Every structure is written in structure tokens, then in C-alpha cells.
Amino acid sequence: MKNWIASWAASALALFIITKIGIGVKADTVAAGAIFIVLLSLVNSFIRPVVMFFAMPINCLTLGLFGFVINAAIFMLVGRSIGGFHVLNLFSAMIGSVLMGLLSGAFGFVLQDKKA
Numbered sequence: 001m002k003n004w005i006a007s008w009a010a011s012a013l014a015l016f017i018i019t020k021i022g023i024g025v026k027a028d029t030v031a032a033g034a035i036f037i038v039l040l041s042l043v044n045s046f047i048r049p050v051v052m053f054f055a056m057p058i059n060c061l062t063l064g065l066f067g068f069v070i071n072a073a074i075f076m077l078v079g080r081s082i083g084g085f086h087v088l089n090l091f092s093a094m095i096g097s098v099l100m101g102l103l104s105g106a107f108g109f110v111l112q113d114k115k116a
Contacts, residue, residue, distance in 0.1 A: 006111040007104075011037045014103035023099075024092030025079070032084030040078045048074060071097040 015037060019027050027033040051070055052059070059066045076093035079085050087093050 010107035011104045013107050014100050018099050023095050024088030025096040026086045028084035036085050
């Protein structure tokens with residue numbers, strides 16, 4: 001349970017930073033950002049694996065680069081489905097999704113349990 005909360009806290013902190021640097025990703029309220037994190041987590045858990053499975057042939061042809069496009073599309077679709085959360089265009093979604101992965105991974109590493 002503690003790792004799950006730490007993961008969401010890392011994602012929330014990463015989203016806060018992403019919305020403040022001005023790349024075209026904006027959250028009007030904290031609630032919109034929290035809903036985005038929850039919905040993105042659910043979509044990444046249940047829908048993204050199915051999409052990646054069916055996109056495997058083109059992903060192999062592009063040596064994995066199509067995965068960035070899929071991540072950006074999911075980031076953009078989740079953002080557009082929430083009122084009060086705005087993603088400017090696909091390029092903003094791509095930069096936002098890459099930064100979200102890097103920052104939440106780094107913050108998750110820092111916040112993880114240090115059990116031996």
C-alpha cells in the first residue's frame with residue numbers, strides 16, 4: 001500500500017512540475033490534476049498494454065519509436081477527457097509524457113522503501 005501511495009505522490013509531483021514549465025500542459029485546479037493522475041494510471045494499467053500489443057508490428061518497424069507516439073496519444077486523450085486539464089497539441093503531449101515518465105521515475109526512486 002505504501003509503494004502505491006508513493007508512486008502516485010511521485011506522479012503528482014512530476015505533473016505539478018510539468019504544468020509549471022510551460023510546455024502546453026496546464027491544470028486549472030489541483031482536483032483536475034489529481035483526476036488526471038488517477039485516470040492516467042488506470043489507462044496505463046488496463047488499456048495501454050492492449051494498444052501496445054496491437055501496435056507491435058509498427059513498433060518493431062520503427063524500432064520502438066512508435067511507443068512514444070502511443071504514450072503521447074494516451075497522455076493527450078486522458079488530458080482532453082478531463083475538464084480543467086489542457087494539452088495544447090500532440091507535441092506538447094509527447095514532451096509531457098516523456099517528462100512525466102522521467103520525473104515520476106526519479107521521484108519514485110527517491111520515495112521508494114529502502115528495505116534490504
